[in-house]
Amino acid sequence: MKIASTTLSSGTLRSCLEQLQSVELLGLTLLAQSQPTTGWFPGRLSSIEPETLVQATVQLIDYGERCRDAAERLGALRAVPLELNIPEFGL
DSSP states (O other), X not given: OOOOOOOOOHHHHHHHHHTOOOOOOHHHHXXXXXOBSSSSXXXXXXXXXXXXXXXXXXXXXXXXXXXXXXXXXXXXXXXXXXXXXXXXXXX
């Protein structure tokens, strides 16, 4: 398998990442809608259908796994040497 060689500047990467849409997670929406009565645990979860809680939980777990997989792939990328002539670096 041959992979095409491409270059990507930091500005291009930043521009690409800035265009990504926010992810709407049901679990976070439910937490934002329920106000805590005491402590940190939301008090109005009893009014949410169990199926909705299951769906929100599965979605959060899936999102977390996808983020972990992406982080592992990024961590496995080969380092790109930076070729700069900085005379002050030796000081």
